[in-house]
Amino acid sequence: MAITQPEEDIEPTGTKTKWQRFKSKYFRMKMLIWWTLLGVALGIILGAALYSVHPSSVVITLIGYPGELLIRALQELVLPLMVFALMSGVFNLRHSGSGTGRIIRWSLLYYLLSMILAVILGIALVFIIRPGRSRPFAANNFANCNSNVTATGATRADKSAVDSLLNIGRDIIPTNIVAAAAAPNFLGVITFAIVFAAGLITFGQRAEPLIQILEMCNEVFMKIIYAVIACTPIGVASLLASTILKSCSIISLLKALALYVATVLGGFLIHSFVLLPLTLIVLSQNNPIKVIRSFLPAIFVGVGTSSSAATMPVTMKCGEDYGCVPSIVRFVVPMGTNVNRDGAALYEAVSVIFIVQAHGLTLSVGNVIVVALTATLAAIGSASIPNSALVSMITVLQALSLQEYIPDVAVLYSVDWLLGMIRTATNIWGDACACVVVDTWARRHAKKNGTLPIKNPEPPAEQEMAMGVDSSKKDEVI
Template sequence: MKKKLSLTTKILLGLFLGFIFGLILKQVPNGFIKNTILLDGVLKVLGNGFTSAIKMMVVPLVFVSLVCGTSSMGDVKRLGRIGGKTMIFYLGTTAIAVIVSLVLGSTLKPGVGLDMSSVVSGEVAIGESKSVVDIILDIIPSNPIASLANGEMLQVIFFAMLLGVAMSILGKKADPVRVVFESANEICMKMVNIIMLFAPYGVFALVSNTFATVGTDAIFALLKYVSIVLLGLLIHVTIVYGGMFKLFTKQKIKPFISKFSRVAAITFSTASSNASVPASLEIMEELGVNKSVRSFTIPMGATINMDGTAIMQGIAALFIAQIYNIDLGINDMITIVLTATLASIGTAGVPGVGMIMLSMVLQSVGLPLEGIGLIMGVERIIDMFRTTVNVMGDNICTLIIANSEKELELNKYNC
């Protein structure tokens, strides 16, 4: 019995075949078959159809995921200091991660040298420049239904978080609504899984179109993009996580690293934050973290702490802006920071959903979704690394908060 190819293998195969087919197609003279039937026909239907399907899922997935994530916190008043510290750590490090990514993307410019502006039909418009005050005020929707219908993502995120917090405060009274949202979340995830089954064909079409238009220049830009993302992840782990751990615990990080290798093996193989939760809880227990802390911070982190994903989104947004020759201003950068930080709360801890969140970030500043097709082929490679960074952040946060609450047995940690 033949072993079925995994979706990741199929996507990589679609990338490779698209690369080969695109280079061959580039050598074919312009004509009816090349331009009308292939580029503007079959490849356009497959590629644009796939990106449209991704775009279709952005609003419902973000909305229901955020409501489920924030409503699962339990009694907000009872959580008290631990809940507050956890949220500050997770959102703070995610914001730092996006800023690091934007600095790297702006400085190293992964997309410069590759011109794909001719690939997008029509003009790509960036919204009018707004002041920081207006950006903050625009987060609050005057009509949440209209925001959902129009895909105003920051407003959708705000409304979803407010709804989730209200449900969390109400507790059991909100259980009937919570069940509906949990079911809706499962349905949305299943819809994403169904759409991702068509990813190999969409990637093949988008990559074919790219290389048929721009040739081999895309390869070097893609390698540069991957290298800069990995550099951003390394900086975040060593400087941000390492620095915060040393500053707030005054402990050696070696005992944690030796234990975390078990969790890293899971995140690398599954690219899933959720899959690592049992192993993370186990090593936190071994390192002396009290159950009252680890049972809250680890599952919460798997839901809302996505620093690695945020780094990828920031660099990917700039990469796509650069290859399409679109200039992003300071207000667009602020929008990316806000959107990626808040979107991290709604990023489900399963493989592949990062692309949905990336499309939301791109939409927030008016960047073309076609750029996603170019980076999807290397997405799995980046996904393994960024998921490991996500989960490492969960564990570092747990140790820092446990130490601050005197809930970390230091003799057990250092043994």
């Protein structure tokens, strides 16, 4: 009688084990974090060393030139990266089987609810605390340190709330998608990408060749963005040094950054320990303390890797250990990793409004709504890698026609190493809550109708292997 290897230990030829894949992702994430911190340190040292010399504007421009090239590269990539990422997220839904629509609807409904709560909380906190009230970015050089508000900012502030709200609809439905991409009108492009992908999956097998091409494009741009991020030490050092040299007061800049960090961390904590537990209690009647205890290993790994994608196998294991149905876990967690980013949405909304405040500008009600919408969509379309929220933040600034302030994003790199860890933990905790809530709803529905729950939608085998999911239980029903 032949002795066979246990099914869960069998790995396809030429593929890595789940532990090897996890280690590879973990160390790559850690390298990116340390690589970015190196650039931050170099920028602070260079800026502080030259600050007392008061270099000319030409010298400051030359110092900031490498960083300008980095920002241009990110601007070039952010549109296709977000479009293909959103399309890939929609394409993942095509693998759902018959009768599984309610699981998808419940998952998306909870994702949307938690992200909206996070964005509203972040916007409320940033307007209450006003971390940029000292206007540390208001001056472009030492000659105009006493300048108040730029002409562009005054023009934007004078727009009526009605016009701003009406412009949201106009941006969502552009007259020309190519012109919208060139403008750039990211709301229109994002809407078009989602609608196009949703329409494409209705064609079934006929659409598979095109879908595979678009998914490959997403993977290609992910590789390119990794290559660009590898250049961050030089770019971040350049931008950070030039920003310090342009600042009227280093002390004012540091105080503003400290308030900004406090605002973001306060938002993460309130969302994680107040809002998300409330959703667990109200929507599923689960004890938040028991849930968070079960998912602590995944949260700790997320803090270490700053990547919800690298942590996903651990999150799924925690969900199964808590008692959630494996088939629901294998759908809700991977989907949440790519869609549900509470921490990123809150972070981007706070960061953009902080930059606006730091320049002494004000936003109309309509513009605040644009920030909320774009921050949510940008968070959904961002990659599950360190600093991805900073990259997608460019989208929000461009949606507000604030392209000239994109270089200020580099200043946020100096503290993103800390915020990125807590942001990832918030994202993972949100995925955990979604998993528990959807599992509870599925059980209640089955009990109410007196039938076995439906089989849950699952990704195909090759995607399972790529995500580190055990496919040996593929035929298991809830």
